[in-house]
Amino acid sequence: MSGDLPLWLRRAVPVFLGLLLLAGATGYVIGASKTTTIHRAMVYSMGSISSVPIDGWTYGIPLDLAWVDASGSHHDHGRPDCLPQSGLIGPVTFASVEANIDGTVYRPVIWVSCRP
Numbered sequence: 001m002s003g004d005l006p007l008w009l010r011r012a013v014p015v016f017l018g019l020l021l022l023a024g025a026t027g028y029v030i031g032a033s034k035t036t037t038i039h040r041a042m043v044y045s046m047g048s049i050s051s052v053p054i055d056g057w058t059y060g061i062p063l064d065l066a067w068v069d070a071s072g073s074h075h076d077h078g079r080p081d082c083l084p085q086s087g088l089i090g091p092v093t094f095a096s097v098e099a100n101i102d103g104t105v106y107r108p109v110i111w112v113s114c115r116p
Contacts (some may be wrong), residue, residue, distance in 0.1 A: 035098045037107075042090035045083050051094075059096055059109050067112040082114035 039059065041051045049061040067080040082092060093113040099106045 036095055036110075037098070038093065038095050040091045040093045042088055043083065043092050043094075044087075045089055046086055049083055051092075057107055059094065059107065061094060061109045061112060065110060065112060068115055070114050070116065072115060080112040080114050083112065 039051065039054055041054050041059075043049055043051045043061060049063065051059040051061070061083065063079045064077050065080075066077065067075050069075065069081055083089060093115070094109050095111040096107040096109050099108065
């Protein structure tokens, strides 16, 4: 049966499967090396958005990130509806990941929930 397949396809399938396995392993290693933490805090929205300090950290929330609106619909980018242009808002639920780059620890915000 494999003799019926073109030569390029017989060679492409193992290469594709190998790349798929490599991508999965890479994703696992990257995901396993980060810690995702969910926070709920008041945030300041004055041009940029930042949380009140939480355990010694102040989180900057990007204006374009994945978020969930009040009805539970997922948005893969954009400014969350619950983060208007100005004021003290919240509490807001958001997720951060911990990344260590060259010995410096960062905790970028990767997701916001506008659900009550």
